[in-house]
Amino acid sequence: MNLQIVMEYTPEILAGVVVTMKLVVVTMVLGLLLAVPLALCRNAKSKWLSIPAYAYIYFFRGTPLLVQLFIIYYGFSQFESIRQSFLWTFLSESYWCSILAFTLNTAAYTAEILRGAIKSVPQGQIEAALSVGMSPIKLYTRIISPQAALIALPGYCNESVLMMKGTSLASTVALLEITGITRNLIAETFMPLELFFLAGVIYMIISTIMIGGFKLLEASLSRFRVEI
Amino acid sequence: MRKIICILIVVGLGAIFSSASAQNVVRIANETATPPFNFVDGDGNIKGFDVDIAAALCAELGVKKVDIIQDWDGMIPGLIAKKFDAIISDMSITDKRLKVVNFSQSYYDEQGLFLTLKGKTIDFSVEGMKGKKIAVQRATTFANYIKGIYGSSVDIKYYETPASQILDLFSGRVDLILASDVFVHKTIESEDGAKLEIVGSPVIDSKYIGDGVGIAVRKQDTELLKSFNKALDTIKSNGTYDKIYDKWFM
Structure with missing residues (x-):
């Protein structure tokens, strides 16, 4: 193990941290925005809503993230019609292809987490809320969401960390994030042990920060909770 | 039954290790x-x-x-x-x-050849290449050549295999490919090769390409x-x- 190499190349790999963090933040925001309606559709009584949502989740949970990324990056670019459309402004970029794949993937998992959390709110509370004349929107914002959010949080934290590590796949579509830069440096130095170790430590630091953030959020959300 | 499984595992492991060290x-x-x-x-x-x-x-x-x-x-x-x-x-x-x-x-x-879509004119001076997207395979001599000659004035895209470079040349995500002459010729002779064109002069600089x-x-x-x-x-x-x-x- 050559620690000199680790010190020397840390700044170069840190440039990739910016790209990785951008991927993570944008994916988490977009993924959550997509997951909420998906979860609601999945729980809906109407088959027209629940079956498409289930099909979506079924597809994205059942296929590897790498395959999804390749379909979006290499697959879509085969179609002349896509290359001529406004979509190509985004799809021609490795960065946006990665964002799209990660978002669609994480939304499927997050929707399942949210669905379970919504289901776990006791039926009695919902009936009570309806019986005092709450509208469905009020029922969701005042009774279901605050409790479901807390239940979903640990699972969502897990999914976010998994997704953060999944961003390393973006290196296969010519994006220079942490893993991509690390692999380029290995090509120059032939030192896989040191450099992959360094990359691993950086990923671990990011995930530690994320887990810490979720812990704080959980504490803040549960501050009104009365222990029974 | 358990004994048999144990024996099988030992024999199996033995076979794996002996074959790896066989002379x-x-x-x-x-x-x-x-x-x-x-x-x-x-x-x-x-x-x-x-x-x-x-x-x-x-x-x-x-x-x-x-x-x-x-x-x-x-x-x-x-x-x-x-x-x-x-x-x-x-x-x-x-x-x-x-x-x-x-x-x-x-x-x-071996030499390197530049490949592009037919009809594109490329100016190979450092000034003319400014902002061009060039595909190379990660960890190849061609990657070093582009980095050495054009540095950060071009956008170098790193790919896992030569075939994925070709896909992105066709899609227009990159302007140019630098790859080995034999691979480039093989690609030109393939079905879609008619849309492609070799441009510039062959890359033979032994400082980058080696001997x-x-x-x-x-x-x-x-x-x-x-x-x-x-x-x-x-x-x-x-x-x-x-x-x-x-x-x-x-």
Whole structure:
């Protein structure tokens, strides 16, 4: 193990941290925005809503993230019609292809987490809320969401960390994030042990920060909770 | 029942370890992604110029050849980590690689060629290349060439295999590809090749491209290196090399 190499190349790999963090933040925001309606559709009584949502989740949970990324990056670019459309402004970029794949993937998992959390709110509370004349929107914002959010949080934290590590796949579509830069440096130095170790430590630091953030959020959300 | 399983496991492990340490076996890595040097045919067989050269050398040395398929950017790390004993995979002899591994004499001279979509005019001066997107395969001599000549004025995109570079040239994500002459010619002759065009002059700068293609072995395996060099002399003089060369490049 050559620690000199680790010190020397840390700044170069840190440039990739910016790209990785951008991927993570944008994916988490977009993924959550997509997951909420998906979860609601999945729980809906109407088959027209629940079956498409289930099909979506079924597809994205059942296929590897790498395959999804390749379909979006290499697959879509085969179609002349896509290359001529406004979509190509985004799809021609490795960065946006990665964002799209990660978002669609994480939304499927997050929707399942949210669905379970919504289901776990006791039926009695919902009936009570309806019986005092709450509208469905009020029922969701005042009774279901605050409790479901807390239940979903640990699972969502897990999914976010998994997704953060999944961003390393973006290196296969010519994006220079942490893993991509690390692999380029290995090509120059032939030192896989040191450099992959360094990359691993950086990923671990990011995930530690994320887990810490979720812990704080959980504490803040549960501050009104009365222990029974 | 449990006893039988235990015995089976012990025997199985024994078989795995003994076969790995058996003598007179040379494990040779190739990438199987750079036709016609090395590739996998429709039936799943590893084929190509490199593979035939490796077979001829091993026959000459009287050793058993075991093919190992290895991704390009893990080639030299894999060799050092003793996952295999030699790399015969269109690998150019460069000063940087010579610092960590040894090379046999050259068995092929390679050049780089620029490939683009037909109808595009490219100005190869540093000024003219500004902002151009250039595809190279990660960890190749061509990647070093582009970095050395154009530096940060161009947008270098790194790919896993030569084939994915071609996909992104067709889609328009990159303006240019720099790849080995044989691969470029092979691509032009393929079905979609009519849309492509070779531009600029061949890249032969030995500072970046190295001095031909050689067989890489670990620094400490001097005996193996000597045998490979001797075997290369033999097949070059007895006509075997020419036969293999004609088969793949003529």
